[in-house]
Amino acid sequence: xxxxxxxxxxxxxxxxxxxxxxxxxxxxxxxxxxxxxxxxxxxxxxxxxxxxxxxxxxxxxxxxxxxxxxxxxxxxxxxxxxxxxxxxxxxxxxxxxxxxxxxxxxxxxxxxxxxxxxxxxxxxxxxxxxxxxxxxxxxxxxxxxxxxxxxxxxxxxxxxxxxxxxxxxxxxxxxxxxxxxxxxxxxxxxxxxxxxxxxxxxxxxxxxxxxxxxxxxxxxxxxxxxxxxxxxxxxxxxxxxxxxxxxxxxxxxxxxxxxxxxxxxxxxxxxxxxxxxxx
Amino acid sequence: xxxxxxxxxxxxxxxxxxxxxxxxxxxxxxxxxxxxxxxxxxxxxxxxxxxxxxxxxxxxxxxxxxxxxxxxxxxxxxxxxxxxxxxxxxxxxxxxxxxxxxxxxxxxxxxxxxxxxxxxxxxxxxxxxxxxxxxxxxxxxxxxxxxxxxxxxxxxxxxxxxxxxxxxxxxxxxxxxxxxxxxxxxxxxxxxxxxxxxxxxxxxxxxxxxxxxxxxxxxxxxxxxxxxxxxxxxxxxxxxxxxxxxxxxxxxxxxxxxxxxxxxxxxxxx
Amino acid sequence: xxxxxxxxxxxxxxxxxxxxxxxxxxxxxxxxxxxxxxxxxxxxxxxxxxxxxxxxxxxxxxxxxxxxxxxxxxxxxxxxxxxxxxxxxxxxxxxxxxxxxxxxxxxxxxxxxxxxxxxxxxxxxxxxxxxxxxxxxxxxxxxxxxxxxxxxxxxxxxxxxxxxxxxxxxxxxxxxxxxxxxxxxxxxxxxxxxxxxxxxxxxxxxxxxxxxxxxxxxxxxxxxxxxxxxxxxxxxxxxxxxxxxxxxxxxxxxxxxxxxxxxxxxxxxxx
Numbered sequence: 001x002x003x004x005x006x007x008x009x010x011x012x013x014x015x016x017x018x019x020x021x022x023x024x025x026x027x028x029x030x031x032x033x034x035x036x037x038x039x040x041x042x043x044x045x046x047x048x049x050x051x052x053x054x055x056x057x058x059x060x061x062x063x064x065x066x067x068x069x070x071x072x073x074x075x076x077x078x079x080x081x082x083x084x085x086x087x088x089x090x091x092x093x094x095x096x097x098x099x100x101x102x103x104x105x106x107x108x109x110x111x112x113x114x115x116x117x118x119x120x121x122x123x124x125x126x127x128x129x130x131x132x133x134x135x136x137x138x139x140x141x142x143x144x145x146x147x148x149x150x151x152x153x154x155x156x157x158x159x160x161x162x163x164x165x166x167x168x169x170x171x172x173x174x175x176x177x178x179x180x181x182x183x184x185x186x187x188x189x190x191x192x193x194x195x196x197x198x199x200x201x202x203x204x205x206x207x208x209x210x211x212x213x214x215x216x217x218x219x220x221x222x223x224x225x226x227x228x229x230x231x232x233x234x235x236x237x238x239x240x241x242x243x244x245x246x247x248x249x250x251x252x253x254x255x256x257x258x259x260x261x262x263x264x265x266x267x268x269x270x271x272x273x274x275x276x277x278x279x
Numbered sequence: 280x281x282x283x284x285x286x287x288x289x290x291x292x293x294x295x296x297x298x299x300x301x302x303x304x305x306x307x308x309x310x311x312x313x314x315x316x317x318x319x320x321x322x323x324x325x326x327x328x329x330x331x332x333x334x335x336x337x338x339x340x341x342x343x344x345x346x347x348x349x350x351x352x353x354x355x356x357x358x359x360x361x362x363x364x365x366x367x368x369x370x371x372x373x374x375x376x377x378x379x380x381x382x383x384x385x386x387x388x389x390x391x392x393x394x395x396x397x398x399x400x401x402x403x404x405x406x407x408x409x410x411x412x413x414x415x416x417x418x419x420x421x422x423x424x425x426x427x428x429x430x431x432x433x434x435x436x437x438x439x440x441x442x443x444x445x446x447x448x449x450x451x452x453x454x455x456x457x458x459x460x461x462x463x464x465x466x467x468x469x470x471x472x473x474x475x476x477x478x479x480x481x482x483x484x485x486x487x488x489x490x491x492x493x494x495x496x497x498x499x500x501x502x503x504x505x506x507x508x509x510x511x512x513x514x515x516x517x518x519x520x521x522x523x524x525x526x527x528x529x530x531x532x533x534x535x536x537x538x539x540x541x542x543x544x545x546x547x548x549x
Numbered sequence: 550x551x552x553x554x555x556x557x558x559x560x561x562x563x564x565x566x567x568x569x570x571x572x573x574x575x576x577x578x579x580x581x582x583x584x585x586x587x588x589x590x591x592x593x594x595x596x597x598x599x600x601x602x603x604x605x606x607x608x609x610x611x612x613x614x615x616x617x618x619x620x621x622x623x624x625x626x627x628x629x630x631x632x633x634x635x636x637x638x639x640x641x642x643x644x645x646x647x648x649x650x651x652x653x654x655x656x657x658x659x660x661x662x663x664x665x666x667x668x669x670x671x672x673x674x675x676x677x678x679x680x681x682x683x684x685x686x687x688x689x690x691x692x693x694x695x696x697x698x699x700x701x702x703x704x705x706x707x708x709x710x711x712x713x714x715x716x717x718x719x720x721x722x723x724x725x726x727x728x729x730x731x732x733x734x735x736x737x738x739x740x741x742x743x744x745x746x747x748x749x750x751x752x753x754x755x756x757x758x759x760x761x762x763x764x765x766x767x768x769x770x771x772x773x774x775x776x777x778x779x780x781x782x783x784x785x786x787x788x789x790x791x792x793x794x795x796x797x798x799x800x801x802x803x804x805x806x807x808x809x810x811x812x813x814x815x816x817x818x819x820x
Contacts (some may be wrong), residue, residue: 075734081731085727093750102728104732113738127290360593515685530682
């Protein structure tokens with residue numbers, strides 16, 4: 001599905017952000033990328049849809065070499081990759097519905113975009129998603145009137161409106177309080193599983209990463225230093241990623257959290273699934 | 280389950296604007312275009328002037344080139360005079376603009392009448408262009424830089440006064456109350472409570488206005504109010520286009536330099 | 550409430566004692582320099598003090614000739630004003646239209662560097678010269694009359710509005726643009742869906758402000774023969790018809806007052 005081959009990025013300032021990064025995502029799984037700030041997490045995500053141009057290496061989405069595309073083709077590939085941001089990045093003065101529908105911009109013509117005339121199927125999908133993320137009735141609210149958690153729900157919905165083959169998620173919870181963070185992560189993971197979409201999630205919070213990830217990639221100074229399941233994350237692994245520190249409390253806390261959360265998450269998830277199948 | 284299915288039927292259409300809002304929007308578009316077209320049609324513009332415009336422009340360009348560099352020696356003094364006019368005019372402005380702004384701000388004025396007087400001075404000052412002020416002061420003081428200085432000052436009062444009045448209206452009321460509570464007189468309140476709060480705004484707008492005033496004082500000579508404009512006007516009237524080029528280049532240099540200086544100072548202040 | 554005000558007093562009073570420039574030596578030095586400058590510049594200006602001495606009586610005489618304002622030639626006045634307003638309207642409209650592409654090209658975060666540099670230098674160059682200078686050049690090229698005036702005002706409006714628009718776009722949070730690009734939207738759609746809703750209210754506000762300014766500027770381009778009320782005003786001055794001049798000035802002030810009212814109203818409607 002997604003294959004990253006020896007990807008490197010050197011910024012014009014000389015900063016080496018990524019060095020020879022290679023990995024493959026071929027099942028609908030949630031992959032979290034952890035690492036200290038400056039490890040190249042954001043650069044990695046942005047190199048995949050070329051918001052940042054990689055210096056060398058390959059990004060393969062199915063059979064498409066993303067780096068070889070021209071502008072027009074790039075737009076077509078970008079609409080297959082939904083992106084979610086730390087700062088939500090909604091268009092502030094537009095309504096919630098317009099922000100959701102912006103996920104369809106890659107598909108709708110210019111004149112229709114201008115008149116905000118989106119196909120009925122898109123409108124239905126948007127209303128359905130609003131309901132699913134718990135924002136039904138908010139369609140005509142302006143984005144700048146929403147709280148952080150609500151904005152991120154809109155951000156997630158916008159990405160899903162693209163019906164993406166891949167979700168690129170950049171620090172989705174870094175600007176949220178701990179409780180909202182968990183809710184948003186849970187929603188994100190549930191939705192990724194419901195739609196069968198693989199997701200690449202940058203996250204600096206090891207606890208959250210372990211709670212929700214199917215797979216964890218550890219990035220340090222632009223290199224992959226760990227690739228495995230959350231159970232495999234040990235104090236040694238964390239030391240390799242982040243450097244020397246007493247990790248015992250972090251790990252224990254994670255395990256407790258993990259228990260509670262998987263139970264809660266699973267029950268909720270089941271709940272949602274029944275609702276979804278009923279609908 | 281079936282009930283639920285019915286509820287979960289989602290709407291297929293969604294409108295950003297109601298039909299009325301959409302209609303209003305198009306009315307505005309049409310209205311704007313109509314006003315523009317109506318104005319043009321009323322002005323009876325000789326469109327055929329466009330036909331030979333390129334010939335005229337080329338003619339002008341040819342006459343202006345090459346610049347008459349020897350003329351540059353005579354420019355230094357008038358240029359300095361231009362800068363003096365702008366600077367001294369701005370100095371006078373500060374002295375007058377602050378009291379007027381004090382009258383024109385709702386929270387510091389004495390009563391409705393003084394407020395109106397303050398506002399009227401500000402609007403009157405801004406409505407009359409520097410050049411027109413120049414005409415007036417030349418009639419009073421006779422031709423020369425003094426008329427220019429007053430013209431600059433009178434035009435700038437409105438600009439600075441308005442910005443300072445807005446700043447006064449936005450000041451922290453708590454401080455003023457606190458100082459009033461100490462039993463301070465009105466003048467003391469003004470001096471201790473208000474002036475320090477608006478001082479950065481005064482500095483910022485002064486520097487900003489000074490930079491605009493340089494540009495303005497460069498043409499005040501057209502009505503005889505001193506500065507490089509006098510030379511520019513006489514060169515144009517005598518069709519000495521090569522001299523005009525030199526003057527324009529000199530003005531360009533001074534204006535860009537002053538703009539740069541003012542931008543740097545403003546950045547330092549804020 | 551009372552308590553909090555009281556506790557504020559001491560702290561706030563002290564806080565306001567902070568000076569813009571901390572170092573007293575530099576601060577007082579600058580003040581001294583300013584005073585020295587005033588003496589130097591006033592000394593160096595060639596002012597005919599004899600003539601100035603007559604200034605006050607002359608001013609009194611002039612004012613007595615101005616009052617009462619003479620609205621007798623109101624037809625001429627109205628015609629000139631209308632021409633000025635029409636020039637201002639056309640120039641504002643053209644400026645609004647031309648400023649959109651120029652402003653977008655002047656936004657460094659949207660366009661490639663060469664386009665940006667070209668657009669910015671156009672903006673800077675067209676702002677450098679006073680409208681009178683521009684008006685003279687246009688009168689030379691397009692002849693006397695409102696056409697030269699319109700073009701002068703259009704140039705000023707375009708550079709002003711586009712400068713504001715470009716700065717506004719550059720100040721947008723980069724995230725929004727990034728997000729819309731990430732959905733696969735091309736450049737036109739990015740403009741229509743992200744840039745335009747964010748920049749529109751301020752753009753309209755600036756345009757309306759410019760209309761206001763154009764009415765003021767249109768009074769002056771006439772002085773060099775580029776049409777409008779300025780031509781009438783300059784003529785009245787040169788014929789010493791000061792009472793008519795005052796009538797014209799009062800009309801201009803009233804119009805600007807009204808224009809300000811109108812532009813405030815429109816801006817309050819825009820939210």
